[in-house]
Amino acid sequence: MTRMHLLVERNLMVYRHTWSLLVAEVFEPVLYLLTIGIGIGTLVGHVRGTGVAYPQYVAPALLATAAMNGAMNETTFNLFQKLKFDRVYDSILTTPMTVRDVAFGEVCWALLRGTLTTSGFLVIVTVLGLVHTPWALLALPGAAVIGFAFASAGLAVTTYLRDWQDFQLIQLVMLPMFLFATTFYPLGVYPRPVQLAVECLPLYQSIELLREPSLGHIGPGLLVAAVYLLVMGVLGLAIALPRLRRTLLA
Amino acid sequence: MADEILVRASGLVKVHPMGGVRAVDGIDFELRKGEAFGFLGPNGAGKSSTMRMIGCVSTPSAGELRIFGLDPATDGARIRARLGVVPQEDTVDTELTVRENLYIYGRYFGLSRARIRERTAGLLEFAQLEDKASEQVGALSGGMRRRLTIARSLINEPEILLLDEPTTGLDPQARHVLWDRLFRLKQEGVTLILTTHYMDEAEQLCDRLVVMDRGRIADEGSPRELIERHSTREVLELRFPPGEQAIRAEKVTDIAERLEVLPDRVLLYVEDGEAALAAVHARGVTPITALVRRATLEDVFLTLTGRTLVD
Numbered sequence: 001m002t003r004m005h006l007l008v009e010r011n012l013m014v015y016r017h018t019w020s021l022l023v024a025e026v027f028e029p030v031l032y033l034l035t036i037g038i039g040i041g042t043l044v045g046h047v048r049g050t051g052v053a054y055p056q057y058v059a060p061a062l063l064a065t066a067a068m069n070g071a072m073n074e075t076t077f078n079l080f081q082k083l084k085f086d087r088v089y090d091s092i093l094t095t096p097m098t099v100r101d102v103a104f105g106e107v108c109w110a111l112l113r114g115t116l117t118t119s120g121f122l123v124i125v126t127v128l129g130l131v132h133t134p135w136a137l138l139a140l141p142g143a144a145v146i147g148f149a150f151a152s153a154g155l156a157v158t159t160y161l162r163d164w165q166d167f168q169l170i171q172l173v174m175l176p177m178f179l180f181a182t183t184f185y186p187l188g189v190y191p192r193p194v195q196l197a198v199e200c201l202p203l204y205q206s207i208e209l210l211r212e213p214s215l216g217h218i219g220p221g222l223l224v225a226a227v228y229l230l231v232m233g234v235l236g237l238a239i240a241l242p243r244l245r246r247t248l249l250a
Numbered sequence: 251m252a253d254e255i256l257v258r259a260s261g262l263v264k265v266h267p268m269g270g271v272r273a274v275d276g277i278d279f280e281l282r283k284g285e286a287f288g289f290l291g292p293n294g295a296g297k298s299s300t301m302r303m304i305g306c307v308s309t310p311s312a313g314e315l316r317i318f319g320l321d322p323a324t325d326g327a328r329i330r331a332r333l334g335v336v337p338q339e340d341t342v343d344t345e346l347t348v349r350e351n352l353y354i355y356g357r358y359f360g361l362s363r364a365r366i367r368e369r370t371a372g373l374l375e376f377a378q379l380e381d382k383a384s385e386q387v388g389a390l391s392g393g394m395r396r397r398l399t400i401a402r403s404l405i406n407e408p409e410i411l412l413l414d415e416p417t418t419g420l421d422p423q424a425r426h427v428l429w430d431r432l433f434r435l436k437q438e439g440v441t442l443i444l445t446t447h448y449m450d451e452a453e454q455l456c457d458r459l460v461v462m463d464r465g466r467i468a469d470e471g472s473p474r475e476l477i478e479r480h481s482t483r484e485v486l487e488l489r490f491p492p493g494e495q496a497i498r499a500e501k502v503t504d505i506a507e508r509l510e511v512l513p514d515r516v517l518l519y520v521e522d523g524e525a526a527l528a529a530v531h532a533r534g535v536t537p538i539t540a541l542v543r544r545a546t547l548e549d550v551f552l553t554l555t556g557r558t559l560v561d
Binding site: 013248 | 333335353359406
């Protein structure tokens with residue numbers, strides 16, 4: 001019997017006290033949407049070769065990024081604090097809970113949080129009139145898949161972190177990925193070799209997963225992105241679980 | 251029933267993966283239902299490693315361990331369901347209130363919400379935290395946190411309560427409150443296992459204890475038995491000017507059954523402390539201070555290992 005839902009219950013209790021943080025997390029993509037999507041969008045007009053208005057093109061990429069950040073903040077920053085400093089898991093593991101309950105529970109909570117952030121942002125995007133097809137609702141299951149991939153990857157990365165300085169290294173990867181993974185312009189801008197590299201990025205696959213349906217394009221490409229992200233999530237857990245066991249059950 | 255064995259360890263070894271230190275180096279013990287059992291020893295003696303193995307959060311490197319007749323390697327979760335654990339460092343959930351801590355901990359044990367509500371009132375009273383129930387744990391004093399940790403460990407009505415240095419870092423008043431709570435639990439029939447490096451704590455709380463040193467068990471028995479076996483009835487403590495302990499001690503060696511020279515004082519193990527002090531004075535030896543006291547577990551430890559417990 002799994003007890004991972006109890007960890008979700010614990011985190012929900014904590015967020016009853018600190019729900020404002022979630023609001024702040026929705027605020028960040030809204031800023032990007034207003035300044036770059038709509039602001040610079042007035043200069044851009046339509047995205048070349050697609051006939052799509054610029055804000056409408058950028059919004060799903062920001063949705064994907066919100067799902068990614070929401071999930072990954074949870075299993076990196078917050079989890080590191082609980083693992084190393086608050087030692088929350090040490091006391092949880094003295095109960096019948098297992099390391100697997102803890103790991104699955106945290107990933108599950110993180111993907112829920114990522115999905116919640118995405119939902120909030122989706123409401124704002126809709127209110128701004130940037131949603132033109134019901135397929136855009138696929139963003140919600142899509143966000144859950146993205147959340148799973150990045151929550152698990154974040155968990156795996158966190159097991160390697162020694163102190164807070166190491167978080168700089170995460171930023172060193174995340175920021176360029178955010179800028180280059182076709183967030184603000186299409187893949188066609190790059191020469192072919194660079195395109196191949198960008199296509200390998202998990203955020204690129206995440207953006208594909210949300211952008212295509214929101215533009216009304218439903219095709220097998222979506223499956224590729226979904227499978228990519230699911231495999232990434234499973235791999236993350238496979239790396240994280242034995243390492244967490246070693247740390248927590250020394 | 252009174253002699254039911256709850257924990258049995260034989261040849262138990264723990265080698266820590268980092269650095270390969272043999273923290274526990276082949277120990278045997280049995281714990282009977284209803285007793286208060288102590289592990290006494292200095293820091294690094296292997297007490298906490300032993301506790302973690304009993305708590306099923308650390309796998310033995312060798313030897314055999316059975317808790318409730320079950321094997322921790324295969325039945326860890328089932329065993330943990332029947333244990334209460336008070337770790338050395340308070341690991342209360344600082345992001346939650348006192349009441350929420352008890353609630354979620356009960357949930358981890360799979361208790362129903364109704365059952366937890368029932369238990370919470372009694373536990374808050376036990377921990378003297380009724381007024382603090384809705385406060386964030388971060389705002390509690392050290393003593394309150396420790397009492398909350400103990401209250402939390404009781405949510406599942408454990409058959410064995412594991413306490414790792416329960417009063418370390420607490421002021422004397424908070425210690426006495428805690429001892430009182432532990433006495434009450436013992437009277438209610440809870441089996442206690444505790445580690446400590448405080449002599450008075452071991453003498454107050456433990457029916458039976460093992461003295462641990464460098465991962466091994468030096469001896470085992472009730473506090474009284476250990477004192478009788480390894481010490482005299484009384485101890486005369488003499489303090490001389492710094493650097494002169496050894497020279498002065500030579501002159502009084504034959505007065506004591508046994509004599510220990512420490513950096514700051516000389517201990518004479520004797521049956522009658524006052525008589526021994528008179529004999530010391532009769533030889534014209536005048537210490538700066540002299541103290542006659544009853545022998546304690548500290549003396550037992552010193553005899554067994556040649557070292558003091560708390561430096």
